[in-house]
Amino acid sequence: MTTIRLDAVRRTFGAVRAVDDISLTIGQGEFFTLLGPSGCGKTTLLRMIAGFCDVEQGSVWFGDQRIDKLPAHRRNTGMVFQNYAIFPNLTVARNVAYGLRARGVDRAQIATRVEKALQTVRLGGYGERWPHQLSGGQLQRVAIARSLVIEPAVLLFDEPLSNLDAQLRVQMRVEIRQLQQSLGLTAVYVTHDQEEALAISDRIAVLRAGRVEQVGSPEAIYRAPETAFVAEFMGATNMLPGEAGAFDGTTTPVAACGHTLHVAGQVAAPGAKVMLSLRPETLRLVAAAAGGPCLPVRLQLREFLGPIVRLHMVLPDGTPIRVSALAGQDAAAMPEGDLALAYDPAQVVAFPAP
């Protein structure tokens, strides 16, 4: 139960700046996620907190204690590894007891705490089993119990669910979140799966090439991305290049793909090149005749995905654009004739063109 503060930390490997002057403050009891594409430095940053990776510059603080010079085994963090890292030569109970024995806790207490930790992760009674007798999901739970039982200052997760199958992944992330909330632990979680990050976090930091691109709540990151990179990384979106016109007091007209879109607020100086992000689920298919802000489109392909239908459309100038619609409310139900996409000017996000 600690706040974590990273102050301009940096780490280079050869010519690569894996972590490039990152500053973050993670609040007490917060579930904080580091999200980003492969190689962006998530693992490096996490390992700096755990003490497995030297901090070249800057400092790391737990509360008001500076810890970046403290050896890894004295930092009191509980880390859950991607491949579980369960000691194959110890039973489940001995695995969980490992950190307690290292701390010299007395035997009677170890036994009760281990059993309690195993019950917490719903593995009560599994103590005498050997690791090779457990499934992947169970091993991951042992790893979590092993980290919890030492009552760490912070919990660290490095892609803990990426070795599990899709269903188990969803189930485990709910369990991890509930555990963290009920114990009130500060947690730092690394993933490259944006859906997982959105589902589990209090706040997310999106990383790109060793730098923080944006920090914020899942809603803010998803709805109001500050950069085109974040917009694209947080799930499929339609990016349309355009040129801003003069702000009329409520919206800015943007000429894009042979049409004029209206974007809420003043997004850029007149004549500036911009990129517009239109999320597929904010677009609605309507008959061309209907009023309101909309774009004329032609249907190219329809993908049925169960709960939703993905429509692949093209604008008159040939630019592809994708739309997600709830099944039963899409083109199949549409009248013959010209189609259009209705959009909400408030949900269009504009970025300066690169």
Next chain:
Amino acid sequence: MKSLGGIAAFRNATTLIALAFLALFLLYPLWLVLQNSLQDEASGQFTLQNFTQILSSPYYLGSFRNSVVAGALSTVLASLIGVPLAFCLARVDLPGKSALMTLASLPLVLPSFVSAYALVLLFGHAGVVTVALRAIGIPIGSIYGMSGIVIVFTLTLYPYVLLPTVAGFRAIDVSIEESGRNLGASRWYVFRTVLLPVVMPAMLAGALLVFIEALENFGVPSVLAEDKPYLAVDIFKLFAGESDSNPAAAGALSVLLVATTALVLLLQRHYLARRRFATGARRAPPAIPLSRPWRLAASVFSWGIVLLSVMPFVAVVVISFLRFHGPVLSWEFGLNNYASLLRGSYQPLYSTLLLASMAALLATLLGAPIGYVLTRHRTRLSGLLDVVGMIPFAVSGTVLAIGLLLAFNSGWLVLTGGWLILVVAYVVRKLPFSIRSASAIVHQIDPSLEEASINLGVSPLKTFVTLTVPLMLGGLAGGMVLIWVTAASELSSTIVLYSSKWATMTVTMFQALQGTGAGEAAAAASILIVFTLVPLLLVYRLLRRHDGSLL
């Protein structure tokens, strides 16, 4: 790294102790050999005369040429046998495949000069087969000299090519082959253009090992060369011979030998550094469906080669139970060879057991931490250790032993005449193997296991001792047995360094060979074979290596 705590001290201590050990017992002796070769023997002045003398002597040039030619021929033949055999083992459904695999790796650990001696017993001047054939009027050619040496090298060293090539063929995912066939290529075409090039680096790495081993080997030419000059034998004679001793010339020849092997080793490293094909087979490719005649042919070929290579050892054991009348065998069974061998004393038996055990223990105690440090905590200094630690590969046992004699015959540290110098020689010679096998073991332990332990509050040093070492033990035991086995049958440095009190079984056998005790030599050879096989079979059982390979 500061955050590594106690492990940094451990790493530095390991590196420094290992470097000190190698500097004292490898580099310093080698330096003395070099220095010796550049000195005038009488005056101690610097001179190149020893080299010019050798390079202008037809005898020594012949000796060098013979060694290189024998090495090259053996390498080619071992590859010609090894690659098809590897393909059969990897891809043909052979009867008794796992037994075949075990037998095929045996010649590597059985003492090769025993195989050479078996050839003499069977086909030598008074050999069983020679005599039998002569009796019915069929003369056979001499197996002494080049032909015999090449045959023995080929039959004892081909596993160096075979084992990595089998692994190579097994690591090629079947989809690669299928896509070739899918594109319209015949099986043979795919083999030639895809499979063979992919296993080529592994094969060549093995082939160069064959060459180096053949070049350095002392035992086989000393049994089979008769009068033909061979580098390894001449070095020994020049150094230790009673009549024609010339240590300076021995030094010059040694430098020549070490330079050649080092060059080959460097070529091998250079070549391999640029060629690695990741083929990531999820499982071994399936056996190729063959028609009955082809399958029969493959089985006969595979079993034929493997049995042929193991046969000499079987022959020696059988012959050791026969009675000799002088050099001539008679078909009476008995234990009298063993009786007369051990009548002298049991001391060689004890010496062998003791020295090999000490060597195996020390080489492991030294090599395992080095292997760990090199794999997990590389620094510039430990990088140096990586290079120095592989030098013993390039140094033949005879040359190392000569260097040790030069270094520790007088002065502040006198080791000659005792047991320690033998142990030192064995440890130095087996160190590369020990380091490599330890580092292979560490590679298989996921680093996150150690990190998890540290993360849970156990210091890095304690993690190493209480977690990593127990995880390594199984593999280390296997490596230790292999060191034991090869140290027990070590001849080339033993023969230079032993003192009568510490003569080993190999020395006994060597002396029996030189004298008239053919029967005793056979008995000694058989004891060596037993010494080799029993621990191997035990460890094989223990580790349950189902892939059948012993190495």
